[in-house]
Amino acid sequence: AQSVTQLDSQVPVFEEAPVELRCNYSSSVSVYLFWYVQYPNQGLQLLLKYLSGSTLVKGINGFEAEFNKSQTSFHLRKPSVHISDTAEYFCAVKRGSTLGRLYFGRGTQLTVWP
Amino acid sequence: DADVTQTPRNRITKTGKRIMLECSQTKGHDRMYWYRQDPGLGLRLIYYSFDVKDINKGEISDGYSVSRQAQAKFSLSLESAIPNQTALYFCATSDSGMQETQYFGPGTRLLVL
Numbered sequence: 001a002q003s004v005t006q007l008d009s010q011v012p013v014f015e016e017a018p019v020e021l022r023c024n025y026s027s028s029v030s031v032y033l034f035w036y037v038q039y040p041n042q043g044l045q046l047l048l049k050y051l052s053g054s055t056l057v058k059g060i061n062g063f064e065a066e067f068n069k070s071q072t073s074f075h076l077r078k079p080s081v082h083i084s085d086t087a088e089y090f091c092a093v094k095r096g097s098t099l100g101r102l103y104f105g106r107g108t109q110l111t112v113w114p
Numbered sequence: 115d116a117d118v119t120q121t122p123r124n125r126i127t128k129t130g131k132r133i134m135l136e137c138s139q140t141k142g143h144d145r146m147y148w149y150r151q152d153p154g155l156g157l158r159l160i161y162y163s164f165d166v167k168d169i170n171k172g173e174i175s176d177g178y179s180v181s182r183q184a185q186a187k188f189s190l191s192l193e194s195a196i197p198n199q200t201a202l203y204f205c206a207t208s209d210s211g212m213q214e215t216q217y218f219g220p221g222t223r224l225l226v227l
Contacts, residue, residue: 043118043220043221044157044204046215049215090157101159102159102216104158106155106156107156
């Protein structure tokens with residue numbers, strides 16, 4: 001089974017500051033990588049995904065993530081956060097050879113302060 | 115209208131009671147999933163189904179059962195609820211293929227007393 005490690009359970013940051021949420025996964029021959037966001041009292045929605053091609057992936061709301069195969073990482077970044085980015089963020093991994101199973105990290109709570 | 119709906123949205127029940135959580139989708143997806151979310155533990159997979167005749171256990175299936183009544187409907191049952199099943203439950207769907215994205219329902223908050 002895959003394992004997904006989100007290194008920070010909570011990340012507090014001030015509005016307009018940059019942020020990076022870290023994600024590492026156990027290695028596999030090929031993987032698909034995802035970031036999901038959960039706003040308060042809502043379900044999860046897809047933020048961005050890496051399937052193949054360029055290692056820098058852009059998602060919604062100004063977020064981007066970089067796939068680093070050698071470091072087995074898929075860190076999420078945003079150059080300037082807004083209050084509305086306060087949410088829980090989940091990294092997820094799917095092996096390229098396995099159909100359907102997503103493995104989720106434990107989540108990182110991003111809190112943006114004014 | 116929401117593509118993935120869950121009923122009920124909130125439920126309080128007592129230890130030993132049987133309870134069913136229902137999920138419906140209008141996305142036409144073959145695959146459906148049930149997860150539970152606990153603070154600090156992220157999402158853990160309970161059961162998943164790749165089509166109507168296919169049911170698979172996830173990481174934490176003990177104490178749960180499922181029924182895939184139709185392509186669009188996937189129900190989760192707790193035969194005899196216990197307090198440590200208190201959690202937020204999510205249904206998700208995805209289409210076939212290696213690169214599918216999962217789409218989540220709004221969740222059911224369950225409290226077992």
